[in-house]
Amino acid sequence: MPLAGVASQVHVGDGAPLNYFLHAAGPAAGPTLRLDWVFTAICVAVCVIVGGLLSAAILRRRPDVPLHQLAHGTSGLRWIVIGAGLSVPVLVAMLVYALFTLNQVATPAETPALTITVTAYDWWWKVAYDDAPDASAHFVTANEIHIPTGEPVRFKLKSADVIHTFWVPRLAGKTQAIPGQTNEQWLQADAPGVYRGQCSQFCGAQHAHMAFEVIAESRADFAAWSAEQARAPDMPNDAAVTAGKALFLDKCAGCHAIRGTDAQGAQAPDLTHLNSRRLIAAGTLSNTAQNQLAWITGAQRIKPDSLMPSIALQRDEAASLSAYLATLK
Amino acid sequence: MSDLPSDARFPESGRMPPGSARQIRLAGIWEAPPGLRGWVSTVDHKSIGLRYLVTAFVFLLMGGVEALIMRVQLARPDATVLTPEQYSQLFTMHGVTMIFLYALPVLSGFSNYLWPLILGARDMAFPRLNALSYWLFLFAGIFLYSSFPFGQAPNAGWFNYVPLSGLEYNTGPNIDIYALGMVLLGASTTVGSANFVVTLIRMRAPGMSIDRVPVLVWGTLTASGGNLLAVPAVSLAFFLLWLDRQFGTHFFDVLNGGRPLLWQHLFWMFAHPWVYAVVLPAMGIVSDALPVFCRRPLVGYTPVALSTVATMVIGFIVWIHHMFATGIPALALAFFGSASMVIAIPSAVATFAWIATIWTGRPVFKVPFLYFAGFVLLFVIGGVSGVMTAAVPLDWQLNDTYFVVAHLHYVLLGINVFPVIGGVVFWFPKFTGRLMSERFGKLTFWVLFIGFNLGFFPMHIAGLLGMPRRIYTYSGDMGWNTVNMITSIGSFVFAAGVLMFLADLLWSYKRGPVAGDNPWDAPTLEWSVSSPPPPYNFATIPVVESGHPLWEERLFHDDPSRARTQLDEGLILDHGREALATRALDGRPDAILKMPGDSYAPFLVGLFSTLIFAAMLLHVWWLALAMLAGFAVSLTAWMWPEAPLGQREPKREPRGETLG
Numbered sequence: 001m002p003l004a005g006v007a008s009q010v011h012v013g014d015g016a017p018l019n020y021f022l023h024a025a026g027p028a029a030g031p032t033l034r035l036d037w038v039f040t041a042i043c044v045a046v047c048v049i050v051g052g053l054l055s056a057a058i059l060r061r062r063p064d065v066p067l068h069q070l071a072h073g074t075s076g077l078r079w080i081v082i083g084a085g086l087s088v089p090v091l092v093a094m095l096v097y098a099l100f101t102l103n104q105v106a107t108p109a110e111t112p113a114l115t116i117t118v119t120a121y122d123w124w125w126k127v128a129y130d131d132a133p134d135a136s137a138h139f140v141t142a143n144e145i146h147i148p149t150g151e152p153v154r155f156k157l158k159s160a161d162v163i164h165t166f167w168v169p170r171l172a173g174k175t176q177a178i179p180g181q182t183n184e185q186w187l188q189a190d191a192p193g194v195y196r197g198q199c200s201q202f203c204g205a206q207h208a209h210m211a212f213e214v215i216a217e218s219r220a221d222f223a224a225w226s227a228e229q230a231r232a233p234d235m236p237n238d239a240a241v242t243a244g245k246a247l248f249l250d251k252c253a254g255c256h257a258i259r260g261t262d263a264q265g266a267q268a269p270d271l272t273h274l275n276s277r278r279l280i281a282a283g284t285l286s287n288t289a290q291n292q293l294a295w296i297t298g299a300q301r302i303k304p305d306s307l308m309p310s311i312a313l314q315r316d317e318a319a320s321l322s323a324y325l326a327t328l329k
Numbered sequence: 330m331s332d333l334p335s336d337a338r339f340p341e342s343g344r345m346p347p348g349s350a351r352q353i354r355l356a357g358i359w360e361a362p363p364g365l366r367g368w369v370s371t372v373d374h375k376s377i378g379l380r381y382l383v384t385a386f387v388f389l390l391m392g393g394v395e396a397l398i399m400r401v402q403l404a405r406p407d408a409t410v411l412t413p414e415q416y417s418q419l420f421t422m423h424g425v426t427m428i429f430l431y432a433l434p435v436l437s438g439f440s441n442y443l444w445p446l447i448l449g450a451r452d453m454a455f456p457r458l459n460a461l462s463y464w465l466f467l468f469a470g471i472f473l474y475s476s477f478p479f480g481q482a483p484n485a486g487w488f489n490y491v492p493l494s495g496l497e498y499n500t501g502p503n504i505d506i507y508a509l510g511m512v513l514l515g516a517s518t519t520v521g522s523a524n525f526v527v528t529l530i531r532m533r534a535p536g537m538s539i540d541r542v543p544v545l546v547w548g549t550l551t552a553s554g555g556n557l558l559a560v561p562a563v564s565l566a567f568f569l570l571w572l573d574r575q576f577g578t579h580f581f582d583v584l585n586g587g588r589p590l591l592w593q594h595l596f597w598m599f600a601h602p603w604v605y606a607v608v609l610p611a612m613g614i615v616s617d618a619l620p621v622f623c624r625r626p627l628v629g630y631t632p633v634a635l636s637t638v639a640t641m642v643i644g645f646i647v648w649i650h651h652m653f654a655t656g657i658p659a660l661a662l663a664f665f666g667s668a669s670m671v672i673a674i675p676s677a678v679a680t681f682a683w684i685a686t687i688w689t690g691r692p693v694f695k696v697p698f699l700y701f702a703g704f705v706l707l708f709v710i711g712g713v714s715g716v717m718t719a720a721v722p723l724d725w726q727l728n729d730t731y732f733v734v735a736h737l738h739y740v741l742l743g744i745n746v747f748p749v750i751g752g753v754v755f756w757f758p759k760f761t762g763r764l765m766s767e768r769f770g771k772l773t774f775w776v777l778f779i780g781f782n783l784g785f786f787p788m789h790i791a792g793l794l795g796m797p798r799r800i801y802t803y804s805g806d807m808g809w810n811t812v813n814m815i816t817s818i819g820s821f822v823f824a825a826g827v828l829m830f831l832a833d834l835l836w837s838y839k840r841g842p843v844a845g846d847n848p849w850d851a852p853t854l855e856w857s858v859s860s861p862p863p864p865y866n867f868a869t870i871p872v873v874e875s876g877h878p879l880w881e882e883r884l885f886h887d888d889p890s891r892a893r894t895q896l897d898e899g900l901i902l903d904h905g906r907e908a909l910a911t912r913a914l915d916g917r918p919d920a921i922l923k924m925p926g927d928s929y930a931p932f933l934v935g936l937f938s939t940l941i942f943a944a945m946l947l948h949v950w951w952l953a954l955a956m957l958a959g960f961a962v963s964l965t966a967w968m969w970p971e972a973p974l975g976q977r978e979p980k981r982e983p984r985g986e987t988l989g
Contacts, residue, residue, distance in 0.1 A: 071690045
C-alpha cells in the first residue's frame with residue numbers, strides 16, 4: 001500500500017500544518033514565501049522607524065516656554081517631502097517585486113500532465129481523477145488528493161452549492177470555487193509528504209470543519225495508488241459483511257456511493273476506498289474503525305448542522321456496518 | 330441692484346452681547362421646545378450630533394459584547410460555548426454593527442455637531458434632512474437587530490456572499506432583514522452625505538475659503554462624496570438579493586444565468602470606498618486636534634487635505650483586492666494590486682505630517698494627545714499590513730486568514746476608535762461644559778492601548794499560521810492555541826478600558842471640572858462660543874480671515890494687520906431662524922437663508938419608511954400601502970409651504986417691521 005509509505009513522511013515538525021510563513025514545498029508557493037519574508041521585513045522596519053521617529057518627536061527635549069506661546073519657525077514641510085520621497089521608491093520596488101512574483105506563481109513553468117477536478121460541497125471536497133483518455137481509469141474520491149511529486153498539477157475547481165475556497169498553504173495560494181464557473185489552480189509538491197488544505201471562504205455552519213489533505217508521492221507510488229483507486233473493492237463472502245452492506249444500502253446509499261454496488265448517492269463522499277484515506281469527515285477525525293462508528297452515530301455532535309445525520313444503530317447493526325466498511329480498502 | 334427681489338434685505342451688522350435683550354430673543358427663536366415634544370421634533374445639529382454619538386457608542390458596546398462572546402469561544406480549541414449557527418450570527422452582527430452602525434455614524438456624530446460650529450454657521454444646510462438622517466439610522470439599526478432576540482439574525486457574514494445568502498441555503502428571515510435594513514440605512518447615509526456636501530458649499534462663514542476649512546471638514550466632505558457614489562451599489566445589490574429571495578428573480582441565481590460574482594463586485598465597489606469613508610473623517614479629527622496639543626498649526630495642511638481626497642479617489646479603483654482569489658485574470662489583478670499599493674503614498678504624506686507636527690511643535694501630554702499619538706503608530710501598523718495584502722500573490726495566502734482580521738482591526742480600531750475616543754475627550758468640554766479627568770484618562774488610554782495590541786497583534790501571527798477567518802472552533806493540533814488565548818485575554822483588557830472610559834464619561838458629565846469656552850487653547854471657531862454652545866451657535870455671523878481664527882494674534886504677531894477675523898461683531902440675522910449662505914469657493918456672503926423650524930415630520934417620515942420596510946419584510950402588503958400613505962402625508966407636511974420660510978405670502982404685518 002502506498003499509504004504506509006506516505007504516513008511515515010507526514011510533516012508534523014512545527015505542529016502548525018497550515019503555516020505558510022515558515023514552509024513552502026513547491027514552486028507555486030516558494031516565491032510567495034520569499035515575498036512574504038521580504039515584505040514582512042520591510043514592514044517591520046517601517047514600523048520600527050516610524051515608531052522611533054514618533055517617540056523621538058514626542059520625547060525630545062525642548063526649551064521651557066509658557067503654554068500660551070505657540071511653536072514658531074519651521075513649516076515642517078521638509079518632513080513630508082523627504083518622508084514621501086523615501087517611501088515612494090521603496091513602495092515602487094515592493095510593487096515591482098510583487099508583480100514579478102505574481103508572474104512566477106500565476107502559471108506553471110511547464111504544462112501540467114495531470115488535471116484533477118475538485119468540487120466543493122457543504123462541507124467536504126469531491127476529488128475526481130477524470131482526465132485520462134481511458135474512462136475505465138477514472139475514479140472519484142473525497143477529501144484526500146494524491147499527486148505525484150516534482151511536477152505541476154492542474155486543478156479545476158467547481159462548487160456544487162455555495163462559494164468555497166481551495167487552499168493548500170504550503171503548496172499554493174487560494175482560489176475560490178464558485179458555482180457556475182470553473183476556476184483553475186496549479187500546485188506542485190517538490191517533496192513527498194502530507195500537505196493540509198482547508199476551505200478559507202466562509203461557507204456556512206461547518207466552514208470550520210472543511211479540511212482536506214494533499215498527499216504527494218513518487219510517480220510510481222502515485223500510479224499504484226491510482227490503479228488501486230480505479231478498481232472496485234472486493235467483498236469477502238461473510239455474513240456480517242453482507243448484513244452490513246444491506247444496512248449501508250438501506251441507510252447510507254441515498255447520499256453515498258460505493259462503486260460496484262447499488263449505492264450511487266452523489267451528495268456525499270464516495271466511500272469506495274474509504275479505508276485508504278487517512279482522515280474522515282473532511283479532515284476532522286483520523287480514520288479508525290472506532291471513529292467511523294463515532295461519526296456515523298454522532299455526526300451532528302461532531303459537526304453540528306452538517307448534512308450527515310446522526311444515525312442510531314443497534315449494537316449488532318454497528319458491528320455489521322463496521323465489518324462492511326472495513327472491506328472498503 | 331435693481332434686479333433684487335422686492336423682499337431683499339441687507340442685514341444689519343453689529344454686536345450682540347450676551348444677556349442683551351436681542352440675544353435672549355435670538356436664543357428663544359432657536360431653542361427647541363422643552364420636553365418630549367422638543368426631543369422628537371428638534372432639528373438642532375448639536376442635539377442630532379450628540380444623538381449620533383451616543384447611539385453609535387451603544388452599538389459599539391453591543392458589537393463589543395458580541396466580540397467578547399466570540400473570544401470566549403475561541404480562547405481554547407474545540408470549545409462548545411457557541412453552536413456554529415450562533416457563532417455565524419454573532420460574527421455577522423459584530424461586523425454589521427461595527428462597520429455600519431458604529432464606525433460611520435460615530436463620525437457623522439462628530440461632523441454633525443462640529444461642522445456648523447467649525448464653519449461658523451448656524452446649522453447644517455438642511456436641518457430637517459439632518460434629523461431624518463439620524464432617525465433613519467436609529468430605526469435601521471433597530472430593524473437590523475429585530476430578529477436577533479429570536480436567534481434569526483443575519484448569519485452569512487457582513488459581506489453576505491451569494492449563494493450562501495440566497496434562499497436555497499438560507500431560508501429564514503435572517504438575510505431579508507439584512508437586505509432591507511441595509512437599503513434603509515443607505516437612505517440615511519445618502520441624505521446625511523448630501524447634507525454635508527451642501528453645507529460645505531453654502532454654509533461657511535464669510536471669508537472661510539476652501540483653503541481655510543479644518544481637515545475634519547475635508548475628511549467628512551470626501552467621505553460624503555464617496556458615500557454618494559458608493560452607497561447606490563450596495564443598496565442595489567441588497568435590493569436585487571431581496572428580489573431574488575422573495576420574487577424569484579435570477580440576478581445571482583446560477584441555474585438561470587445569474588452570477589454570484591456580480592454580488593462580490595457590487596458589494597466591494599461599495600465596501601472599499603466605505604472603508605475610507607470610515608477612516609478619513611477620523612484622520613481629520615487627528616489632523617485638527619493633534620496640532621492643538623503640539624502648540625502649532627498642522628504641518629502641511631494642503632498636502633494633507635489633498636491626500637485625503639486622493640485616498641478616496643484611488644479608493645474607488647481598488648475593490649478587486651477583496652477578490653484576488655476569484656479567478657480574475659492575473660493582468661487585471663496586477664492593476665488593482667498596484668492601485669492598492671499606491672494608496673499608501675497619501676497615507677505616508679499624512680503620517681509624516683503628523684510626526685512633523687509633533688517634532689516641530691511642543692507636545693502637551695494631555696489625554697487626547699496620547700490617543701492621537703497612539704493612533705499614528707496603529708495607523709502605520711495597519712497601513713503596512715495593508716500593503717502586504719495588496720501584493721497579489723501574498724494576498725493569495727493572507728486573504729481570509731486572521732492576518733486580515735488583524736489588519737482590519739488595526740485600521741478600524743486604530744484609525745477610527747482611537748481618534749474617536751481622543752476626539753470625545755477633546756470635545757467633551759464643548760459638548761457638556763465639563764472636562765474629563767486627566768489622570769484616570771491617562772490610565773484608561775494605557776489600558777486601551779495595551780489591551781488593543783495584546784488582543785490584535787497576535788492575530789497577525791494566527792494568520793501566518795494559517796488560521797482561517799470565521800471558523801467557530803479549531804482543533805488543538807493546528808498550532809493556534811497560544812495566540813488565540815492571548816488574543817482573548819487582550820480583548821478583555823481592551824473591554825475593561827472601554828468600561829473605564831465610559832465610567833469617566835459619566836462621572837465627568839456630572840462632576841467634571843467646569844471647562845470654559847476654550848480649555849485647550851484651540852484655534853478653531855467652535856472654541857469661540859460658550860460650552861455648551863448656545864442654540865444659535867453664533868450670535869453674530871463671524872468673518873474668518875485664516876485657518877486658525879483664535880490663534881491669529883499669536884501666529885501673525887509680526888504682521889498684526891493679518892489678524893482680521895471678527896468674532897464678536899458681524900451680521901445680525903434674527904428675523905426668525907436665519908443663516909447666511911456664502912459662495913462655494915471664496916466664501917463671500919450671498920443670501921440670507923430662512924431655516925426651517927423644529928418639526929415632527931423627519932421623525933414621522935423615518936418611522937413610516939421603517940414600517941414600510943417592516944411590512945415588506947413580512948409581506949403584509951396592505952400594511953405597506955397604509956404606511957406608504959402615512960409616509961406621503963408626513964412628507965407633504967414636511968414640504969408644505971411655510972410663511973416663515975418665505976415659501977408663502979407672509980401674513981399682513983405692520984409695515985416696516987421686517988424689511989430693511
